[in-house]
Amino acid sequence: MTSRAAKLLAADVPAIAAAHFEAEADPYGPGNPGGYVNLGTADNRLVWDLLAPRLSVPPRQADVHYGLLYGTPELRSAVATLLAPVWPGVDAEDLVVVSGATAALDIVATTLCDPGDVILVPAPYYAAFDTDLTARSGARLLPVYLSPDDGFALDPVAIDRALTEARREGVPVRAIAVTSPSNPIGHVHSPTVLRDVVRVATAHSVDVIADEIYANSTFGAEFTSMVGERNVHAIWGLAKDFGLSGLKVGVLHTRDPEVLAAARALAYFAPVSTHTQALVTHLLSDGDWVEGFLTESRRRLHASATATMALLDDAGIGYVRADGGFSLWTDLRPHLGGTDEHTLWQRILREGRVNILPGSVFAAPEPGWFRLCHATGADTVATGIDRLAGVLS
Incomplete structure (x- = not known):
């Protein structure tokens, strides 16, 4: 072995x-x-x-043969339309569709990191990050512990301090990974805090992996995306907002041409079935629904x-x-x-x-x-x- x-x-x-x-x-x-x-x-x-009546679409002949491995143009266009209200200026050509958000996280980490590189993560953090971001990429996670005294609020100052200390000690930090809305805490981060996190990342020349899979599952505050800057790579999928975790449809959004090209290449190993893509395209095609x-x-x-x-x-x-x-x-x-x-x-x-x-x-x-x-x-x-x-x- x-x-x-x-x-x-x-x-x-x-x-x-x-x-x-x-x-x-x-x-x-x-x-x-x-x-x-x-x-x-x-x-x-x-x-x-609500979903059951919408998921009984018989496949066409084209839906049972090979399709584009990083997402059909129809599906990426439908996802872009869906996410336009939350991902500013989203373009279907900046999307890579793969078999679940887990695959998207794995792909972006493998694209950004060499073995031994570090991804800084505000903690507590989504438990599967330990596998999704490191198992294949060879990266390591460095927690930045948030304080229970203020409800574990996302703290750009603590992130900045951790990046400064890592640089001083020669630790090769390549990215920051943030869940927004947060998992497991359930916070919907404010626009100011998220802008400050991106500003800190940019100042330290590191990328941001924004896991935004709960983007449409908020109820106590309005969601703001981190999408916008070239160094922000966002993840979304159908598992949470649509309760369709078993369909394994994940999306990576990036405006970095090199990351996009690498992610499309790695999608070869994690494609979504063409039938599933057609089913999801049909589901998302009715904007009013x-x-x-x-x-x-x-x-x-x-x-x-x-x-x-x-x-x-x-x-x-x-x-x-x-x-x-x-x-x-x-x-x-x-x-x-x-x-x-x-x-x-x-x-x-x-x-x-x-x-x-x-x-x-x-x-x-x-x-x-x-x-x-x-x-x-x-x-x-x-x-x-x-x-x-x-x-x-």
């Missing part, structure tokens, strides 16, 4: 995926009341009734988040208030007692049969924080929090 293959094997399945598959193998439901309550997976399960769908999805997410926060309040469980995304960053520090975070996580998973994820997999700066996802049925969320409170008590 080659050293590269051994490294990929060592990376294994990310913790968030492993916990997901275990919970989904024995799911809670009316016919299985003792099953796992899965509040660990950031999957939008609130909108299937898309607008109505996203409006209703945001309304349902807002209602879900609000109800979940009320349940957590009733249970005496702390959290950081979210403005977007599918999760709440819950504070279980008071319940650690004399135990460690991993032990508490396993008690919640094994005794309570509730899947929520510990902060350690998100590189949290201190133990006791957990990500709880709420974008599923209200009864499921209520049952999960009731079980969680039982374990904690």
Whole structure:
């Protein structure tokens, strides 16, 4: 086995995926009341009734043969139209469509980084970054820990300080990776903060990887994209905003010609099936339906988040208030007692049969924080929090 293959094997399945598959193998439901309550997976399960009637399009002959490997012109044009309100001046020719946001993150990291280069990441950060950004590129992640005292707010000053120190120590930082809206915290970053992050990156001659997969899944504040500068490479996909994670459609946007050319070449290894591309193109072709769908999805997410926060309040469980995304960053520090975070996580998973994820997999700066996802049925969320409170008590 080659050293590269051994490294990929060592990376294994990310913790968030492993916990997901275990919970989904024995799911809670009316016919299985003792099953796992899965509040660990950031999957939008609130909108299937809206999507189902739109996904029964029979394939044409052209849809079952080879297509352009970085996305058909029709699909890229449809995505550009969809994202025009949030990605200023988006051009279909600047888009690369690949098999999921994971593939897009892998491609941009492999394009930007040589083995040993560093990607700086404000922490807590999306757990799968550890695999998506490093497993194939050979890059390393350098966390910049955000403060719980101000709700883990994105801090351009801390990023600037970390870049300055890295440069002084000879650390080869190549990029900054930011989730916007943030995962796992659920913050919708302000335009001022995002501009400052891009300004800091530009001053230090590093690129920005902007994971904006929740761009249309906000409800407490208006989303602002980081797209604009040549050194910003943005990621989006259908998994979150459209609740279609299984279709594996991800998008990379870049205005750097060299990055674009390399990403198109690497898309050879991660294409989306032509049938899926045709299906998504059809789904996005009705602008009025898309607008109505996203409006209703945001309304349902807002209602879900609000109800979940009320349940957590009733249970005496702390959290950081979210403005977007599918999760709440819950504070279980008071319940650690004399135990460690991993032990508490396993008690919640094994005794309570509730899947929520510990902060350690998100590189949290201190133990006791957990990500709880709420974008599923209200009864499921209520049952999960009731079980969680039982374990904690």
